Amino acid sequence: MSPQKKLQDWYQIHKRDLPFRKKKQAYPIWVSEVMLQQTRVNAMLPLYESFMNRFPTPESLASAEEEEVLAYWKGLGYYSRARNLRKAAIFLVQNYNGSFPKDLNLVLKLPGIGNYTARAILSIAYDLPFAVLDGNVKRVLSRYFGYSENILGSKADFDLQQKADGFLNKDYPGDHNQAMMELGATLCLPESPKCLLCPLSKSCYARIHQMTGEIPLRVKEKKQxxxxxxxxxxxxxxxxxxxxxxxxxxxxxxxxxxxxxxxxxxxxxxxxxxxxxxxxxxxxxxxxxxxxxxxxxxxxxxxxxxxxxxxxxxxxxxxxxxxxxxxxxxxxxxxxxxxxxxxxxxxxxxxxx
Ligand code: SF4
Missing domain, CATH: 3.90.79.10 (Nucleoside Triphosphate Pyrophosphohydrolase)
Incomplete structure (x- = not known):
């Protein structure tokens, strides 16, 4: 069985029952991904629920006053995320009838949406073949492929994005991406990864070579x-x-x-x-x-x-x-x-x- 299939099977059993994963819709996935950028799932869930009750569609968000959107963002911090979310909703309503474009380059033009968020939305909502790369995924990939260079910095982002793209399960890109993130968050932990429980353990370079302590290498550049x-x-x-x-x-x-x-x-x-x-x-x-x-x-x-x-x-x-x-x-x-x-x-x- 391919490692991607093992990962997919593992994910089907272990995935969490989260409200924004219930339907494959770009808007709730987008809102949840933006909220999760700086906030843990458990802290974010009640705020997500009330936000989505008040702003259930891009149209409702686009027509709201900024002050009200910020009020519903209270508790999440980093308010520029809320401002950008509203700005992007206005842009979607004005240019795409409120629906999310399916083109990576167009999505990247929306305010507040970077490479990770764009790929997450397109793969999870539309099953488009874009692999995501966040901190958890970088750790899993660097260990799995034995990437022993420094993972901080743009070179590692480029190298690991290539590995992520090559490793993507193109039949289930959304599930695959979520599985990689979940694996990094629950098993492939920074300290003491739980390799015995990991669906990738048989072919994981760091586990085989007992290098989970050395990989990933994190060398911070000196502060300016x-x-x-x-x-x-x-x-x-x-x-x-x-x-x-x-x-x-x-x-x-x-x-x-x-x-x-x-x-x-x-x-x-x-x-x-x-x-x-x-x-x-x-x-x-x-x-x-x-x-x-x-x-x-x-x-x-x-x-x-x-x-x-x-x-x-x-x-x-x-x-x-x-x-x-x-x-x-x-x-x-x-x-x-x-x-x-x-x-x-x-x-x-x-x-x-
Ligand atoms: S086997 Fe261990 S080190 Fe390798 S991906 Fe799984 S948890 Fe991470």
């Missing part, structure tokens, strides 16, 4: 950190001051323009150095000459460039020495080579006038 910084350009007789500060978070191994982070600092290592703070105190109102954006790994930064011309260099050199900071003066023309970072060329643009 937003930073603002000031960069100080001191010039004296056509030369620019560069410093080397071993305590800096970035650029500590090279001579660079003095800079320091300001505003909201995420952690101690980004704090401006005592030398930079002393520089600012010594030169409290330099001229603002521009700003630019710069990225280093997961850091998104905005640099504000300030300039100060100095008549003599001794004071600032002494200040640097007092803080154990090396300093040197370089011609503006060789700033890029003396300070070999793209920061140098970005700053230089503001200095050539």
């Amino acid at each position: 950190i937003q930073l603002s910084a000031e960069i100080l350009v001191f010039d004296s007789t056509d030369k620019i001051l560069l410093v080397k500060e071993p305590k800096m978070r970035f650029l500590k191994d090279m001579f660079h323009l003095p800079y320091g982070f300001m505003g909201e600092i995420p952690e101690e290592t980004y704090e401006p150095t005592p030398f930079f703070l002393a520089l600012k105190e010594w030169c409290p109102s330099p001229l603002s000459v521009g700003k630019f954006k710069h990225t280093i790994t997961h850091h998104k930064m905005e640099f504000f460039v300030h300039r100060q011309s100095l008549k003599e260099r001794t004071q600032i050199e002494t200040l640097a020495k007092n803080f154990g900071v090396e300093s040197k003066w370089v011609p503006l023309s060789s700033l890029d080579s003396e300070f070999p970072s793209s920061l140098a060329s970005k700053v230089k643009k503001f200095l050539l006038y």
